Amino acid sequence: MQDAKSFKEYKTQVREALGDDFLRTAMDNFAIAYRASRANAFKEIDDKALIKDIAEAKACSTANMDELYAQFKEEAEKNGAVVHLAADAQEANEIIARIAKDENCTKIVKSKSMTAEETLLNHHLEAENLEVVETDLGEWIIQLRHEGPSHMVMPAIHLSRHQVSDTFTDATGKKQDADIQKLVKVARRELRQKFTEADMGVSGCNFAIAETGTIGIVTNEGNARLVTTLPRVHVALMGLDKLTPKLHDALRVLRALPRNATGQAITSYVTWITGSNECAVAEDDRKKVHFVFLDNGRRALAKDPVFAQVLQCVRCGACANVCPVYRMVGGHKMGHIYIGAIGLILTYFFHGTDKAKNLVQNCINCGACKEICAGGIDLPGLIKEIHARIQDEEGHPLSSALLGKMMKNRKLFHKFLRIAKYAQKPVAGNDGFLRHLPMIFAPDHDFRSLPVVAEVPFRDMWAKVKPAKTANPKYKVAIFSGCVQDFVYPEQSVATVESMRGKGVELEYPMDQSCCGLPLQMMGEKVAGRDVAIQNMEAFENSDCEYILTMCASCASHLKHNYPKMLGHDPKYAIRVQEFADKVIDYSSFMNDVVGIYEADFRQTKGDKVTYHAPCHLCRGLDVKAAPRELMVKAGLEYIECAEEEVCCGFGGTYSVKFPKISEQLLSKKMHNVEETRAEVLLTDCPGCVMQLRGGANKNGLDIEVKHVAELIAERRK
Amino acid sequence: MTVKSENVKLFTEKAELVSAVVSEVSSLAEAYQYTIDLCGKKEACKLLVSGCEEALSDKADALCETKFGKTIAAPALNKKQFSALEKQCVENGFQLLKDGLRKHLGGIDIGFTFADHGIAETGTIVLNSRSEELRIATMISEVHVAVLPKSKIVADSYALESYMEECMRSCDYTAFITGPSRTADIERVLAIGVHGPLELHILLLEDK
Numbered sequence: 001m002q003d004a005k006s007f008k009e010y011k012t013q014v015r016e017a018l019g020d021d022f023l024r025t026a027m028d029n030f031a032i033a034y035r036a037s038r039a040n041a042f043k044e045i046d047d048k049a050l051i052k053d054i055a056e057a058k059a060c061s062t063a064n065m066d067e068l069y070a071q072f073k074e075e076a077e078k079n080g081a082v083v084h085l086a087a088d089a090q091e092a093n094e095i096i097a098r099i100a101k102d103e104n105c106t107k108i109v110k111s112k113s114m115t116a117e118e119t120l121l122n123h124h125l126e127a128e129n130l131e132v133v134e135t136d137l138g139e140w141i142i143q144l145r146h147e148g149p150s151h152m153v154m155p156a157i158h159l160s161r162h163q164v165s166d167t168f169t170d171a172t173g174k175k176q177d178a179d180i181q182k183l184v185k186v187a188r189r190e191l192r193q194k195f196t197e198a199d200m201g202v203s204g205c206n207f208a209i210a211e212t213g214t215i216g217i218v219t220n221e222g223n224a225r226l227v228t229t230l231p232r233v234h235v236a237l238m239g240l241d242k243l244t245p246k247l248h249d250a251l252r253v254l255r256a257l258p259r260n261a262t263g264q265a266i267t268s269y270v271t272w273i274t275g276s277n278e279c280a281v282a283e284d285d286r287k288k289v290h291f292v293f294l295d296n297g298r299r300a301l302a303k304d305p306v307f308a309q310v311l312q313c314v315r316c317g318a319c320a321n322v323c324p325v326y327r328m329v330g331g332h333k334m335g336h337i338y339i340g341a342i343g344l345i346l347t348y349f350f351h352g353t354d355k356a357k358n359l360v361q362n363c364i365n366c367g368a369c370k371e372i373c374a375g376g377i378d379l380p381g382l383i384k385e386i387h388a389r390i391q392d393e394e395g396h397p398l399s400s401a402l403l404g405k406m407m408k409n410r411k412l413f414h415k416f417l418r419i420a421k422y423a424q425k426p427v428a429g430n431d432g433f434l435r436h437l438p439m440i441f442a443p444d445h446d447f448r449s450l451p452v453v454a455e456v457p458f459r460d461m462w463a464k465v466k467p468a469k470t471a472n473p474k475y476k477v478a479i480f481s482g483c484v485q486d487f488v489y490p491e492q493s494v495a496t497v498e499s500m501r502g503k504g505v506e507l508e509y510p511m512d513q514s515c516c517g518l519p520l521q522m523m524g525e526k527v528a529g530r531d532v533a534i535q536n537m538e539a540f541e542n543s544d545c546e547y548i549l550t551m552c553a554s555c556a557s558h559l560k561h562n563y564p565k566m567l568g569h570d571p572k573y574a575i576r577v578q579e580f581a582d583k584v585i586d587y588s589s590f591m592n593d594v595v596g597i598y599e600a601d602f603r604q605t606k607g608d609k610v611t612y613h614a615p616c617h618l619c620r621g622l623d624v625k626a627a628p629r630e631l632m633v634k635a636g637l638e639y640i641e642c643a644e645e646e647v648c649c650g651f652g653g654t655y656s657v658k659f660p661k662i663s664e665q666l667l668s669k670k671m672h673n674v675e676e677t678r679a680e681v682l683l684t685d686c687p688g689c690v691m692q693l694r695g696g697a698n699k700n701g702l703d704i705e706v707k708h709v710a711e712l713i714a715e716r717r718k
Numbered sequence: 719m720t721v722k723s724e725n726v727k728l729f730t731e732k733a734e735l736v737s738a739v740v741s742e743v744s745s746l747a748e749a750y751q752y753t754i755d756l757c758g759k760k761e762a763c764k765l766l767v768s769g770c771e772e773a774l775s776d777k778a779d780a781l782c783e784t785k786f787g788k789t790i791a792a793p794a795l796n797k798k799q800f801s802a803l804e805k806q807c808v809e810n811g812f813q814l815l816k817d818g819l820r821k822h823l824g825g826i827d828i829g830f831t832f833a834d835h836g837i838a839e840t841g842t843i844v845l846n847s848r849s850e851e852l853r854i855a856t857m858i859s860e861v862h863v864a865v866l867p868k869s870k871i872v873a874d875s876y877a878l879e880s881y882m883e884e885c886m887r888s889c890d891y892t893a894f895i896t897g898p899s900r901t902a903d904i905e906r907v908l909a910i911g912v913h914g915p916l917e918l919h920i921l922l923l924e925d926k
Contacts, residue, residue: 026906079889135913141904156903161905171775172778180904180909185768186772188769188911189769189772189778190775190778212883214886225857226857228891247882266896268896269895269896272882272886272893274886274889277850278889279850280850
């Protein structure tokens with residue numbers, strides 16, 4: 001459970017987690033194994049189409065939440081169940097405690113429920129002198145250890161067999177082995193005994209089917225079947241977001257949920273319960289059944305135009321499985337109660353600003369979660385949205401507010417960058433790196449070398465490097481260079497121009513362009529980010545270009561996808577911003593798919609051994625996967641695939657400034673994988689990634705050149 | 719209903735992938751014989767309930783003492799079927815139970831059931847468990863033996879929608895069971911039989 005009082009304390013906790021070797025190894029193994037088993041599970045299914053269907057159906061359920069609840073209640077009560085609606089966590093806990101009292105229950109067995117974690121149900125019941133035993137193995141372990149879950153599906157993933165063995169030794173009063181199979185058997189017997197005594201069972205619920213008042217529960221261990229069978233009273237606790245009109249909706253989610261969660265086609269047990277079933281130890285042989293629905297902000301959320309999609313979550317936990325930050329720090333640092341990307345969001349809505357304000361800053365915005373979310377939720381987008389909201393509620397930190405002020409004014413911002421060129425003089429080395437970092441950066445930032453600001457920015461070179469006008473250009477292109485290529489690596493932009501020689505490309509460079517605004521979004525400076533977007537859009541409106549070419553993957557995906565999100569709802573800009581966004585294209589796609597470049601365009605000498613880093617905002621942000629790899633091969637380069645090629649390098653723009661220790665670890669993993677390929681050159685499609693990777697290679701003395709794809713294409717052109 | 723051989727093939731493949739044991743039987747008598755043989759072979763030298771060999775708390779250990787001899791529960795059999803199986807059980811010295819399973823929560827050896835449907839896509843058996851005895855039999859047994867008529871195997875869960883919706887019109891408890899009970903909660907290492915059966919045997923019955 002993450003509950004640091006300050007950002008500083010949170011960073012200290014993150015650093016401690018990074019030092020936990022068991023956690024790191026466990027998480028690494030999991031991240032790699034998960035990717036393969038998920039791919040295997042979806043082999044015969046079109047996952048994108050399935051996710052789209054789920055998202056649409058869940059959105060529809062969200063919009064009809066109140067009607068579905070009324071229908072569920074009516075149908076379930078026809079069959080003898082009692083249905084309750086709790087406004088908040090406290091009320092839900094009180095309802096359940098009252099049921100226990102009214103039914104004279106004292107011993108409760110419980111199967112897994114994230115909603116019960118959300119309400120801290122066990123604490124409440126224990127305070128009412130009721131005995132509660134978790135029967136899901138992972139939940140029982142963390143209950144015995146008085147911890148919160150560190151994963152939504154595998155709550156004890158952070159613990160080793162030795163820790164479990166110690167915990168079971170305490171619980172049984174007998175010395176336990178650290179053999180996993182034996183520990184599982186101990187749990188089987190210990191919990192079976194609890195089942196025989198229990199008079200009340202509490203379960204969660206994955207689906208609440210309104211048409212028949214049926215609940216569906218998804219488990220592997222089968223404990224939910226015992227919880228809902230043996231005791232004479234059954235209480236199921238569920239969020240209102242579990243409501244769904246028909247069985248078909250539930251079966252549809254069931255196709256994705258286990259596949260996404262653990263790479264299983266289906267879990268061992270799926271239990272469908274309607275009404276009050278046979279129970280030999282209950283009055284009249286009928287079980288007392290209570291369904292408790294929890295609102296806790298869900299009904300308000302359902303009406304929120306931006307955040308309603310949060311309720312499309314099916315609690316598969318996959319957003320944590322693929323998150324590079326979760327992999328580094330584990331669930332206790334990546335969520336308060338709910339874990340992973342969705343956890344950062346739900347924490348804000350269910351547990352408040354205080355619990356969420358540090359957490360929401362710990363998203364590197366790599367988009368890995370969004371790509372696999374079974375509910376089709378724009379997780380990174382919403383995390384940034386919450387960050388901005390919290391800053392609006394609590395006041396903007398000085399650094400972020402200043403950044404916003406400066407970047408809104410292009411001339412001021414560029415003046416700052418030009419001054420930086422002189423300011424860095426005392427620390428600038430001859431190798432293009434700063435010899436040491438200015439004092440404002442803590443030693444934490446020393447894990448990579450940082451580049452010097454270029455002598456002449458690209459915008460000042462433009463007049464010289466600009467190609468002569470062709471009579472009948474095939475493609476009219478305007479370059480959006482982005483700040484890094486403009487002021488740090490202008491040679492990448494120059495290479496871009498050279499690489500298109502003789503291909504009928506007419507190029508122009510609108511001088512009023514400024515930073516794309518992504519750093520502002522990352523810092524939660526929404527208003528400034530919007531202002532910058534308008535400036536950039538207007539800078540390109542005077543041009544009659546067909547393409548806006550961007551060599552920075554992050555700028556490209558921000559311009560293409562976030563601009564319409566920021567401005568599209570404003571009638572003044574809606575059409576204009578869509579026209580602008582439609583023109584945006586990344587370097588590799590433009591060269592490979594539009595211009596069409598062939599083996600014959602390149603020198604015939606043998607090219608270098610190269611490997612590739614796929615920028616997050618290219619492979620996921622723009623869904624460009626084949627183009628850069630095809631380009632490298634066409635150029636005669638010997639391309640060697642790198643392990644975990646599409647995993648984030650740890651740059652994340654301002655993220656690496658906020659969380660240098662995590663950035664460092666991501667970079668070190670990347671460097672290790674790159675080194676394994678034994679390539680001579682590492683190519684990528686984003687100057688931000690170049691900055692991170694080149695800095696890492698330099699600091700670690702790696703004998704590898706790091707370049708933008710355009711640079712090698714230009715070099716290899718005939 | 720007709721048997722679709724591609725469904726039977728896929729069902730078998732998918733069920734075996736999740737550690738179910740799938741066999742074919744041509745009659746109920748053969749299914750009984752399979753069950754008797756299985757019970758006879760089961761842990762020949764050890765009559766303990768799974769887990770009872772471990773160091774348990776005194777209370778959990780006491781529950782282990784409640785099981786004597788080998789036990790089969792078959793709550794779904796009709797009178798005639800029950801006496802046929804009972805005859806064989808008596809010959810082998812096994813106890814056959816039809817009800818009162820709450821007295822055996824410490825564990826039984828085999829739960830014998832008839833599956834209502836099979837889902838080929840995932841190798842799942844569908845068991846309508848309105849009967850509490852049936853639910854208990856399939857959860858406290860160490861081995862679950864389910865007879866599944868081949869004609870009851872459908873391609874995917876969507877094909878069972880109308881059947882299930884009919885069930886759900888009144889009080890109902892339907893289970894999808896896919897392989898034995900499993901967990902990976904400790905270090906993500908797969909362990910079979912955490913709460914329910916350690917083995918699931920599916921006997922595909924040739925329909926007449």
